[in-house]
Amino acid sequence: MTISVWRYSHLVLAVSSSIFILLASITGIILAFEPITNRVQPYTTNNLNEITVAEIATTLRENYTEIISVEIDKNDWVTASIIDKEGNNEIFYINPKTGENLGKPTETNSIFQFATNLHRSLFLKSIGRFFIGLSSLLLFLISITGIFLILKKQGGFRGFFRPIVKEKFNPYYHTLFGRWLLIPILIITISGVYLSLEQFAIIPKAKIVHQEDTLFAEEPVLQLSDFDIFNNTRLSEVRKIEFPFAEFSDSYFLLQLKDKEVLVNQFNGDIVSEVNYPFTAIISYYSLIFHTGQASIIWSIILLLACVGILFFMYSGFTIALQRRKSRIKNRFKKDACEYVILIGSENGNTFYFANALHSELIRLGKKSFLAELNSYSSYKNMRHLIVMTATYGKGEAPTNAKKFQSLLETHQQGKPFDYSVVGFGSLAYPDFCKYAYDVDEMLQQHPNNNRLDNVFTINNQSLASFNQWLLQWKEKENLDIRLPEAILSKKKRKTYTFEVIKNTKANEQSDNTFLIRLKVSLGKVRFKSGDLLSITSDKDDRERLYSIGKSDRNTISISVKLHDDGYVSNTLNNLNIGDKIECSILKNKGFHFPKKAKNVVLIATGTGIGPYLGMMHENNKNAVLQLYWGGRTNASFELYKKEVVTYLNNGNLQSLHLALSQEKDQKVYVQHLLKKDSEQIAEILKNKGVIMICGSVVMQKDVIQTLDTICQQHLNKPLSYYQNKGAVLMDCY
């Protein structure tokens, strides 16, 4: 599948460096704990900025005979090196305030030692260091290509920080965490590369040269506590203090500060020489501090999260890439031999899934079908049917593998007339819903020699139900016995529970062949919520049917079912009597649970779509204002639900009921008409963080979405997608 150059580079870089990045991240996670554990050691001093060099120098002189140096490391531990009375050199941690000996430095924990070696050089010395440095560079480049991918996905610089549309788990969190961890990862990689360059002496280590006089003035002799430089320098600025090795006039104090080195006359405290570190030395110092997390505990925790994040990016990135690999094209016949040509426009590979399904179904039926990307549009000698299945990307633009289609269409002429259909895959969370599919349709309309079979058919969020809907109408026109191919039907084995029928109204008691069935879990506990799905797999064709659940009690499920004459499962359910048992599974449907926080909720349904709302109204004890818009054929159609709904109206769980009946009066009334009538109120609800839920047929969904979009544009100056992105429009349509 054709992918963009940024995506390609992002992937190639990630694949080529994956092993090293994996090792560096795992060891990075371990090493991030080192500064954290160090911080809680008794040697850690938190008040270095309250102690001056004058104080520590005086205290040490009072307590010890001869002092060589005092060093403050990256953990803020203060070590003194002294000569004791017996002339032995001793090194120990001290309390900088009192000079008290806090104990001898201990060896680094062996786990940290092991992780450090693996992290730095993979135990391979220079070669290992080289590969680790290289993978730091590659990770830096992966981050940069990632920035471009986010920019492309979010529609440019302005969109960079905009909320990300939540489609699927992996792409969503890959982008979201990518944005959060971008800065820490850039810092880790840049500092890592810098330290490696220094290791290999590509950047020379900075040397400090003092222009010192050989002899310093020996008078007047001042106390250390009277040295200006000592009084003005706090330990938080100091890395090391070297004491003079003898009381000679050419021996001095050396103060290594964070930004410079200072030589101090040991008798009167005059500054003899002061040299600022070169820029490279400062970068080197901060690279180490930032790369190792020794700057602060908070930074160590950020580094820890970044390393965990990198592992997640590897997992999610490869999963996304594998998903795309599934979008390989396999053709049994040559392009010129085929009467059916299916052209795909896809960025992330999902559309291939549907196109492949149709392609294999056509082949199963003995038809010659050819599958290709829109970018490889060509002349097809025997094409009679062209089916374009395309996603939309960016801001209503063509996916990468369809960008050339327009020009190719002008170049390649078809010898024979052909019929064409366009199926648009998109998401209502974007303002330009399926725009590119409409563009392709327009292009084909301008093209001579073809016949448009139908309007563009749009599919939201890769809905299987919508695809099936299109297939039904298309196969009728083509007179083909196509079934929703097994390839795209779920074959997952689900855990089943035994349910007992406690009520069943039976379809023949109702004018619309619809019935309400109530099931109770007969054994054990099952967790579910209204809006989840009840899955029943028929033993006849091994196909799964899903019904939206209304939770009418802790262990009780209500579903509303339409009886189809040839529907095996609906007939089975309809024939069940009280006390009968049936095996079902529960599927979580998080996207259609009753909103916990919303104060106003509008429930829109047609026909059996009311099922989950029966449970939601039942449970609405948090006093959200609920309004129900229900569409059906006649008053009699509503009889099935009337008693229960009226109870909720009476007990205040439901505030209002709006019935749209299509066959009661001369003029058909549909739910979208009622919504249009209540435009202002609907807009007000959305504006005030209310939620709209839609359940029922995809045909109704399309009209309702269109009406809601118009309401949003007119009253709120925003597209409906804006509210959908905020989770204010929840849908479960089939």
Ligand SMILES: Cc1cc2nc3c(=O)[nH]c(=O)nc-3n(C[C@H](O)[C@H](O)[C@H](O)COP(=O)(O)O)c2cc1C
């Ligand atoms: C960054 C991005 C931008 C998108 N832009 C649109 C859009 O403008 N209009 C639309 O209807 N769908 C848009 N979508 C949704 C995709 O078209 C939809 O998810 C489609 O099914 C993806 O198919 P594919 O995996 O074959 O590329 C966008 C998706 C992404 C990730």
